Amino acid sequence: MNDDDFLTELRAAADEFDPVPAGVLRDASAALALRALDAELAELVESEALVRGDGPVLLAFESERVTVNLEISGDVVRGLVIGAAGEAVVETPRSRRAVPISDGWFTVTEVPSGMVRIRVTAVDGTPVVTQWTRAD
Structure with a gap:
C-alpha cells in the first residue's frame, strides 16, 4: 500500500x-x-423595519463611493444603487446570485432567509460590499 x-x-x-x-x-x-477583503464597506445608515406585520424592510447603506438602498420583502431583494454599474451580487452564507443593474435598479427573487449582503463595483472600479443584514 x-x-x-x-x-x-x-x-x-x-x-x-x-x-x-x-x-x-x-x-x-x-x-x-x-x-475579497479589499472591498470598501458600505455601512448601514438607515433602517425601517416594521416590528409587527409582513411589510418590507427598508435599508440604506453608504460608502465613500456608493449608496445602496434595499427593500427586502419575503424572499425578494430589490435595490437602488447610486455610484455603481454592471451587476449586483446578492450573497448569503450559502449562495451568490449576480443580476444586472438596470438604470440603477436590481431585483433578486428566491433569496433564502437569513443573512444577506450586496456586492457592487463602483464606477471607478472599486469593489463595494454592504454590511451583513437579515433577510427574513
Missing part, C-alpha cells in the same frame, strides 16, 4: 466514523465569502 492509498483509506474512515459537522461546513463556506 502506497501513501496515496493509505490516505484514501484514512479519509474514508474519518468520513464514516467522524464526519465534519454541518455547522463547520456552513461556517467555512461563509468564511470563504470574506476572500
Whole structure:
C-alpha cells in the first residue's frame, strides 16, 4: 500500500466514523465569502423595519463611493444603487446570485432567509460590499 492509498483509506474512515459537522461546513463556506477583503464597506445608515406585520424592510447603506438602498420583502431583494454599474451580487452564507443593474435598479427573487449582503463595483472600479443584514 502506497501513501496515496493509505490516505484514501484514512479519509474514508474519518468520513464514516467522524464526519465534519454541518455547522463547520456552513461556517467555512461563509468564511470563504470574506476572500475579497479589499472591498470598501458600505455601512448601514438607515433602517425601517416594521416590528409587527409582513411589510418590507427598508435599508440604506453608504460608502465613500456608493449608496445602496434595499427593500427586502419575503424572499425578494430589490435595490437602488447610486455610484455603481454592471451587476449586483446578492450573497448569503450559502449562495451568490449576480443580476444586472438596470438604470440603477436590481431585483433578486428566491433569496433564502437569513443573512444577506450586496456586492457592487463602483464606477471607478472599486469593489463595494454592504454590511451583513437579515433577510427574513
